[in-house]
Each structure stands twice: as structure tokens, then as C-alpha cells.
Amino acid sequence: MLVVFSFTTGEFVIAGILPDVAADLAVSIPATGLLVTAYALGMIVGGPVVTVVTARLGRKPLIVGLITVSIIGNLGSAVAPNYGVLLVSRFIAGLVVATFFAVAITIAVSMASENKQASTVAKLTLGMNLGMILGTPIGTFIGQNVNWRATFVAVVACSVVALLLVLPSVPAHPSTVTGSVLGEMRVFAHRDVQLAIALTAVGNVGIVTVFTFIAPLLTDVSGFSAGAVPVLLLVYGAGAVVGNFVGGWLSDKALMPSLAGLLAALAGILTLLWFVSGIQVLAAIFTFVLGALAFAIVPGMQTRVMATASAAPTLAVAVNASSFQAAAAFAGWLGGRVITSGQGLHSIYLVGAILTLAGLAIAVYSLRRDRHMSLSSL
Structure with a gap:
């Protein structure tokens, strides 16, 4: 749930700091808006592609790897020297989200009792809710009162904490793929x-x-x-x-x-x-x-x-x-x-x-x- 919270905050918070990003990198607001599109495109492309490419990996190493890629994408966003690097960083951050969400749901549901599967999914998606109603305004506040790069540093810090919780608590499930x-x-x-x-x-x-x-x-x-x-x-x-x-x-x-x-x-x-x-x-x-x-x-x-x-x-x-x-x-x-x-x-x-x-x-x-x-x- 905390990982989903971090991912959701990273996705939506850009809307609150667009003017700051545009002013700092000397680009137009419409061009800065493409940062949202880049993240979404990363999710659209990454969903099927990353999932197929990583299908044979053990579930825990995969989860850890996906979170790490997201951390790299958000860290790249925080230190991006120009608009082009920031655009690529947002795409990379979005690339792993759909696969993470899918793997996290399958692991959580496999651990739930038969009549609690949907409510287990709801616990994971609560992170999405909290990212929208808490993470995004908090990230916007940080961006407006410190600077927009600090917002992405905060997202990275949250993801690191989540990763430290994942390491001891997520079971080491093998891949479920046995054939092609x-x-x-x-x-x-x-x-x-x-x-x-x-x-x-x-x-x-x-x-x-x-x-x-x-x-x-x-x-x-x-x-x-x-x-x-x-x-x-x-x-x-x-x-x-x-x-x-x-x-x-x-x-x-x-x-x-x-x-x-x-x-x-x-x-x-x-x-x-x-x-x-x-x-x-x-x-x-x-x-x-x-x-x-x-x-x-x-x-x-x-x-x-x-x-x-x-x-x-x-x-x-x-x-x-x-x-x-x-x-x-x-x-x-x-x-x-x-x-x-x-x-x-x-x-x-x-x-x-x-x-x-x-x-x-x-x-x-x-x-x-x-x-x-x-x-x-x-």
C-alpha cells in the first residue's frame, strides 16, 4: 500500500508543481504538461512489455527491482538538469507501475482467504486513494515552499521506506510461468x-x-x-x-x-x-x-x-x-x-x-x- 501511495503521489503531484517546473527549466506550461503524458505512456507501454520480459523472475526480486527502477526515475526527476532528462525520467518512473501493481495484487490475493480477495485488493488500492488526497497536496506544498525538486526527493524517500518494509515482509514466491x-x-x-x-x-x-x-x-x-x-x-x-x-x-x-x-x-x-x-x-x-x-x-x-x-x-x-x-x-x-x-x-x-x-x-x-x-x- 505504501509503494502504491508513493507511485500515485509521483504520478499526480506534477500537476501541482507544473508552474514551478516550467519557470525553473524555462519551458512553456503546455510543454511541461507533457510530463504527465510521458508518465502515462510509460504505464501504457510498460504494462504488457515489462510484465512479459520479467515473467520468469521470482516475485520478490521482481518487486524489489520494480521499486528500484521507480526510485531511479524519481531521483532522475529530482536532479534533471534540463527538460529532456526530466521527460525521460518521468517515462522511466511510469514504466514499472502497471507491472508492480499486477504483481502486488497477485501476491496479496494469493495470501488472502477465498472470500476476502476483493477486500484485499481494496487495501492495496487504498494507497492510490491516499496518494491522491494526501500525497499530492503534501507534495505540492513541498514544491511550492521549498522547490519542485524537493517534491521528487520526498517521493524517493517514501519509496525507500516502502522498499525497506517490502524486503522482510513479502514472501519469496517463484514465478508462476512454467511454459512459454x-x-x-x-x-x-x-x-x-x-x-x-x-x-x-x-x-x-x-x-x-x-x-x-x-x-x-x-x-x-x-x-x-x-x-x-x-x-x-x-x-x-x-x-x-x-x-x-x-x-x-x-x-x-x-x-x-x-x-x-x-x-x-x-x-x-x-x-x-x-x-x-x-x-x-x-x-x-x-x-x-x-x-x-x-x-x-x-x-x-x-x-x-x-x-x-x-x-x-x-x-x-x-x-x-x-x-x-x-x-x-x-x-x-x-x-x-x-x-x-x-x-x-x-x-x-x-x-x-x-x-x-x-x-x-x-x-x-x-x-x-x-x-x-x-x-x-x-
Whole structure:
């Protein structure tokens, strides 16, 4: 969880220190924004590639190696003499994230009891929540009051502490790959695996589109002051923590029915916000609810991928993480197109709801498929 916290902070904190980085390295804000893209591209590329290349390594040495690469990437970011080195360093830091997340989940789930797998995933993803609501603002504060390089030094320090905890506590599991590494790619030919990965990408793209533009939605649509946005983001983050654990508990009880129900609730709330987002009290309340629902679906989606890809769970979860990053990249592009098309900022909520309904359709189809296969086996 602490490693995930460090990785998440390292990913999102750049947004808070962009002006400082731009001023120090004498580059434009748009160019500095590509640092976020470089990290995301590292995750998208690294998910499948790093996982396949390292598939035969023992799980503990692999975990240690992945954390070490991240430390090197963030340390390179802290001492980067120019923009080019910083861009490469951000790519390197992102390169190992999806594989680490996949290996960490498979190790943790293998140690959990059968009815506690999704809640175990939720404990790991809590690090993501805390990275967003605590790590990012703390890192931004350090960057603004010391300098932006100190922010990355702090991320490195946190990762080193996490690594020291990993060394004595993570069991030395061998690699689960016994045949051809490339042969593991056959797992993606299975319809259920394809549906599980599509569920993650499509099911999240609606809420990610909304979250990408949440600051202007709160100020320009709901009428909050700019100073209220950090507070409301904390409210969103508090909802995320609650939703993360509730989603894990629900998924342990009934995986696909709970995912379908949560996606339906998320689509409903987004649609409701399309109507009432101009009422500040309701907008504030629904900000908490959005955070809760956005993260309630995460443990179940990860567990679903592992359940359907039992022959190659680590590779499947890594590709799943990459698909989420691709969905996030698409969300930013789509939201911008919606706004510039004349539909207006307000319509982002409706677009998010429609996209979430597409994810719900995949969940319902998967649930029906499961029930049909269960009846066929009787």
C-alpha cells in the first residue's frame, strides 16, 4: 500500500508543481504538461512489455527491482538538469507501475482467504486513494515552499521506506510461468478476459472524463470559488476511501451483481448532476458520492480480471492497468472535444453518464454469460 501511495503521489503531484517546473527549466506550461503524458505512456507501454520480459523472475526480486527502477526515475526527476532528462525520467518512473501493481495484487490475493480477495485488493488500492488526497497536496506544498525538486526527493524517500518494509515482509514466491512466456498471451483470446479488460476501460472512462474537468465543473457550473476546489477535492477523496472498502466488501459477497449495481448507481448520479449541478449544496454532496462510487468499482474490476485470467493473472492485471491509462488519456481528449464542440462544460456530466452506461452493458452481459455457463455445466 505504501509503494502504491508513493507511485500515485509521483504520478499526480506534477500537476501541482507544473508552474514551478516550467519557470525553473524555462519551458512553456503546455510543454511541461507533457510530463504527465510521458508518465502515462510509460504505464501504457510498460504494462504488457515489462510484465512479459520479467515473467520468469521470482516475485520478490521482481518487486524489489520494480521499486528500484521507480526510485531511479524519481531521483532522475529530482536532479534533471534540463527538460529532456526530466521527460525521460518521468517515462522511466511510469514504466514499472502497471507491472508492480499486477504483481502486488497477485501476491496479496494469493495470501488472502477465498472470500476476502476483493477486500484485499481494496487495501492495496487504498494507497492510490491516499496518494491522491494526501500525497499530492503534501507534495505540492513541498514544491511550492521549498522547490519542485524537493517534491521528487520526498517521493524517493517514501519509496525507500516502502522498499525497506517490502524486503522482510513479502514472501519469496517463484514465478508462476512454467511454459512459454509468449504463450501466456493466449489468455487474451478468451472472451471473458476480453470482457473483463473492456469493463475496466469502458466502465471507468465516464467518471475519469468528469474528474479530469472537475475543477472547472465546480467553479464554472456549480459556482464555487477557486479556493473551495481543494476542499471539495478532499471531499471527493474521502468518498473514494469509503467507496474503496465498501466496493471490496460488496465484491467479496457478489462480484458481478455488485459491479453492475455500482455502475448503474454511478450513471444515475452523473445524470442527476446534469440536472442539479447548479445547486451548490447538492453538488457538494454528490462530489462525495462520486468519489465513493468511482473507487467502489475498482476492487471488483481488478478481481474480475484475475478470476477470468487464472492462467496468466499478472500479465492480465498489468494489461488491465494499461487499458485504464489509455481510457484516461481518451477521457481527456474526449472531454476537450465535447467542450469545444459547443455543447458546453455542463454536458460533461451527461457524456460521463452515457459512457458509464456502456460499461454497465458490458457488466450485465458478463453477468448473463456467467449464469448461462453455470447452468450449462449442471
